[in-house]
Amino acid sequence: MIIWDFGWAGAVVLLIALAAASVRILREYERGVVFLLGRFWKVKGPGIILVVPGIQQMVRVDLRLVVMDVPSQDVISRDNVSVQVNAVVYFRVVDPQKAIIHVANFFEATSQLAQTTLRSVLGKHELDDMLAERERLNADIQQILDTQTDSWGIKVANVEIKHVDINESMVRAIARQAEAERERRAKVIHAEGELQASEKLLEAARVLAQSPQAMQLRYLQTLTNIAGDKSSTIVFPMPVDLMEALSKLAAARSGG
Template sequence: MSSSTAELRPEGQNTAVVIDQQRREKDRPQNGGSEGKMAAWASANADDTEPYGLCAQILIILSYVITIVTFPVSVFMCIKIVQQYERAVIFRLGQLKKGGAKGPGLFFVIPCIDEYRKDSVTVEVDAVVYFRVSNATISIVNIENSTGSTKLLAQTTLRNVLGTKTLSEMLSEREHISHQMQESLDEATEHWGVKVERVEVKDVRLPREMQRAMAAEAEAAREAKAKVIAAEGEQKASRALREAALTISETPTALQLRYLQTLNTISAEHNSTIIFPFPIDILSGFLPNAARPFVAQSPQSPQQQVPLSGGEGRHNVPINYD
């Protein structure tokens, strides 16, 4: 007698489909989709993080104590803000802190213990690469399309180089960035028979929001600098006036000469008659007592004795100037 076994399957379904379904059902608990992989990766990284040692725990506790003692001031150092377009990655004593990237919004850090880094805005950079084929044989044999490959490599190199620079460095160190890219590209394309002659960064374009923010910051800096310059000018002018006043007080005749020079200047500039209500004698009141003899004094009496000769003797006749 012979025995046989039969497998029941739905009508119109072949063996290959059944085997494929069984394989997917078998692998489903292990794979779990992309979300399951990401969760498993995150939990694995969290488990791999080594616990803090004794010294690290002492430093953390000490930092908490200092933060509490200096509470009114420490608030400004502990609370950080991340914008909508930014994410912050926190490292505590060199180790990645659990919880992943922070933001957007507020988050708390411990001064001198936590270090956070954030991704800022995206910028658009235009660059030009000048290259030539230095060895035609190598350019044909070693690579299929040397021109296209050089362009793609230039884009990748530009992205890698600019990723290590801040925004201010991108704007101020274009020549250094171009030189760094030229060296990197020339070394990489040497085996392709391509010689990179020159790399130039044409333009760095920022978002409009960032442009307005930078313009406002630059304007505020210029206004502050202008105020500082004006204050320094006033200070220097005050010192000059003080020195001039000391010089005039030490030399009494200088005030009279200055007065006469002012009268001369006014009379030369304007074709008009100017009447001063006070004589120069009034200035003697502002001078020291030792300087007053140098000031021209007016007559003490409206009458003056004039000697006349006649007859046998001399007679003094009063003359009235009124």
């Protein structure tokens, strides 16, 4: 058996090597979760920290905002329409101790939870809601994710639905529905215009009936408008009362 005797010089060299191996440098956005003999000790950083090799172990945790893309998910809406939806989730670690100890891989766990939550929330809404009320759906998904990941030391800052893909047959059906809706609105507007016009005509007829002179002035105004159109044919409106008077006169002469 050979015994190596380093002496004081060897001890100094060993201490220097041990100190060099113990030095860790953490950036401003990093924290180190330190374990002492397998048990959690403390969270250190940023800056220079010491980790004793063999006795302590450190896990680095990034505190910056993470942008995670949620893969496209097949969703059946409440009105039985099949769509593909993808989204993006913004989150960050706020408690490094929980993020390392309470979940094996917080990034993968957050990704899987985001996918299932996206399908669950959107499946409760109709297609029109997915297309027109994205802000409300984003807020609902963000709130659910933030509540679930709070015990992991994760803060979900925002969720944005990026695309809602619909197959071509459904796109054509939606186009036909939109066209039918526009036609319905046009008919309703036209009917309302006819109703308002009839009410105004009835009111005008009552006013003209109270004054025969106003009726004559209306006849003259109509003739003026017709003459201004440079038309070779002029249709003169004959009063109904005058027609009745002429009919009575003709009947009296024929009877006499």
